[in-house]
Amino acid sequence: MMLQQRRTPEAEHTVSDYMQSSNDAFPSSQETLGYIVTDIIRAGETVSRKAICAKLLARLSDNQDPELEKQYHELIALLLGRE
Incomplete structure (x- = not known):
């Protein structure tokens, strides 16, 4: 049996909006991976x-924050086994 997911425009953009908001606290690496996995599943x-x-590479190319850039590079290295 396949589950049907209800998707609303608001839910689709919640994660992306959170990541792009400069008023929110800087997400941890675990939170960032969680957001990315959620985006993948929702898609x-x-x-x-x-x-x-x-x-991660797409977010890296759109990023303006040096701290997030560093985090994205670290996560990519972790996924590729190049810590």
């Missing part, structure tokens, strides 16, 4: 190392 994609890295 109906399979969660894999490749999918997570692709999302």
Whole structure:
């Protein structure tokens, strides 16, 4: 039996809005991975190392914050086994 998910426009953008908001506290690495995995699942994609890295690279290219850039690089290195 396949579960049907209800998607609302508000729910779709909640995670992305949170990550882009400068008023929110800086997310931990675990929170960032959680947001990325949630985005992947909501998009109906399979969660894999490749999918997570692709999302991290996309966020890295759109990023303006040096702290987030550092975190994204660290997470990519962790996923690729290059700590």
